Amino acid sequence: MLRLRMALALMLVASPSQGDTLDELCRAVDVHDGIEIVAQTCPIGEGLWGREPSQEGQFWIQCGMLDAMPEAAFRKAVEEHTPFLLRPEAGQYRCLTGPYQSYAEALKIRDDFRQSDLMADVFIREVGGALAASPTEEATTSERVMEPVAGLWAPLPKGKDNRTEFGGQEWWSATYQEAREACQNGGKKLASMAAIQRAVSKGSSAIPTTMPYWLDSGSVYDTQLDMSFVAVSDNLTLHVLCE
DSSP, X not given: OOOBOEEOSOOOOOOOOXXXXXXXXXXXXXXXXXXXXXXXXXXXXXXXXXXXXXXXOEEEEEEEEESSSOOHHHHHHHHTTOOOEEEEETTEEEXXXXXXSSHHXXXXXXXXXXXXXXXXXOEEEEESGGGOOOHHHHHHSOOXXXXXXXXXXXXXXXXXXXXXXXTTEEEEEEOHHHHHHHHHHTTOOBOOHHHHHHHHHHHGGGSOOSSOEEOTTSOEEETTTTEEEOOSOTTOOEEOOBO
């Protein structure tokens, strides 16, 4: 089963110069089984995630991070709504639909996507306006992959990060600041207590219970006790889930 992964990096790229459009900057450099592949220089901007769009931006809908070319079921779920393209990134493929010249158009298509369980996590990215960044910023941004778990996203450890292993997967242990920034960099936020409770009820075998989780409020949630507590220190290293 194809796993969808979302990079936790900001992945900001140069904003279009005056007169350029995303259609011009993101022309296909290859086609695989009818799917257009664009270069890594194609600007993808930043996820809005509740923030107001600018008046000057252009928009993508991100339909996933894939660790291989899409399987038939995934492809069908996207193409029922609109064609898509892929942007290769560090051995993965970022699925994008668009570009859209108006936020209203992108919002309508995003909402249509979210009627499907498989597409429930799609979101809008904006390129241009106040959200644009330079190529230097992209090059210096560290990258962290997210693994979908029971309706939430688990940032994966890298390098010498603290980690534990559960269910054949490594789980990152981070301070509150690290956890908060990782979720934000991926266009998400730290999960709330209610969100983690829902995740546990969906797939308790997929969620480790040996260590508490950071909450978006800065408190700590213990899944075994089903209670939240005030953190004794922001420097505790706990498990991380994003929503």
